[in-house]
Amino acid sequence: MTTATLTLDHGLRKGRRGTLGPSVFAFVLWACLALICAFLFFLLAVIVQKGIARFDLDLVTNQPSKIRPETAGVASALYGTLWVSALTAFIALPLGIAAAVYLEEYAQQNHWWNRMIELNIQNLAAVPTVIYGILVLAFVVRAPLSIGAVVLAGGIALALLILPVVIITTREALRAVPEEIRSGSLALGATLWQTTWRQVLPAAVPGIATGSILALSRAIGEAAPLILVGATTFVTFNPDGVLSRYTTLPVQIFNLVPQDRQEFRDLAYAAILLLILVLLAMNALAIWLRNRYQRRW
């Protein structure tokens, strides 16, 4: 049996389809990416260059000072940030995870109120952060709750702010757990509660943790709602409880930048560098968690 031989001229020669369009498109994509990276890199470079001078031990151990900016630190703001973000996590995570479990595992989609809740959560995620500040100022800081401008108020404001994000990312994580796991468990006679608690939630923990950390790192960078609920700009003591006055890093930076002496601005850059390092560390933890516990189903 003989087979006919083909030459390239039987239509196999490449290059007939035109290479201009695809290469222009690829170039545009790369250019966009390069622009974003260049911008980020520039930002980081400026901050490191200007902030490194005051990035010393004084920064985290000393309290702010109005008279000696060259040795002043941001200790109260750092501890305030830790207090507020811990409280935010304590309030937002249980509420958000429970809401997501209800919507994903228990709610029946054919009921209009469940669809309405879903729609509203999507909308909440798009509400400007200042609004949450005003809300907490009006109802928590002042009457009826009147707890004042304390750590708890800041925690509540930021918890409300990240709640929609926690709910949405937790739902994503729950949805990523294959349906077969649920039917396998239910078919063995497990209840819906047992199935959720023993199979679905443990399988979704890496996704929930990743999403929660990213949501928290967003909360840590917020200044606007905290200024509204009265994070004071000048605090020279570390918070000692949830009813203590406080400030946080972004609020402190917001206060330092417009000062007229150069030493204050150097301190501001160092504080920005500190804040960025905290956020990078949290994001790195989230990425590590995701890779470490990623499942192949």
Place this chain on the structure above:
Amino acid sequence: MKEQTPVTRAEHTSVTPTDDKPTDEPAAAHVRLDAPSSTLRPVDGAPDGVIELRDLEVFYGDFRAVKDVTMGFGSKEITALIGPSGCGKSTVLRCLNRMNDLVPGARVQGRVAYHGVDIYEPEVDVIEVRRRIGMVFQKPNPFPKSIFDNVAYGPRVTGMKTDNMDEVVERALRGAALWDEVKDKLKQNAFGLSGGQQQRLCIARAIATSPEVILMDEPCSALDPIATAKIEDLMVELAATYTIIIVTHNMQQAARVSQRTGFFTAEADDMGHRTGRLVEFATTEHIFGNPTDSRTEAYITGRFG
């Protein structure tokens, strides 16, 4: 996965079959099939019908997926449900342990009796139904846990009283012909097993709760021929202890392992809605050797479906 509300179900409508053909056998008088066959198992008064279906209809919302299913499953027998895709055989299987409850809008009419008890009665404990009527799925679905924990899961969640969980797990794994392969790695994650081993682990998991019936929904469709052969051998072994009902696309498999076979097909009505129905239910020998209905014959000889 939604809230486990029991499938809403209409009262037993006493629609007397009008298209019943008179037959000389009183026991089979109520059996509504298009082609009454002398080999049909009588449903009422069947000596050992573990599960009996009478005029079963399943709806998903307004869509009627299956109608007119009347059949009984004999104790310690393997019953195969065969038919083309979309004929409702898996739907029928999932009615038998109320897994259709999980589908929003699913509704069951007719009677699904387990030892005479209608499992869709409101007083019936669905957890207990699923413990007694186990299920193995199409795709092996071990939990992301150790082999041991996979098998121990059912007894644990159903609160089975066990003196020694190690023994329960060993017995179940031996029952599923998996013990020798995994006895040294019980603490390892079940995902490390091969597909065939995973499916046998799922069978071990199902028998660990000491069910009476095991439902298998195309248990070999994701497996290679060697793993399939092992599962088939296992099924025949298990039939000494358990009542097995298997849905399969593989007609040779039905012919090899089952004692009885039900052939389903889907027919479009005037509106164009396709509804599955049971065409013929008889001994496997009869279905594959000398089917009564021409549609059965067309299917098993490969002329249709």
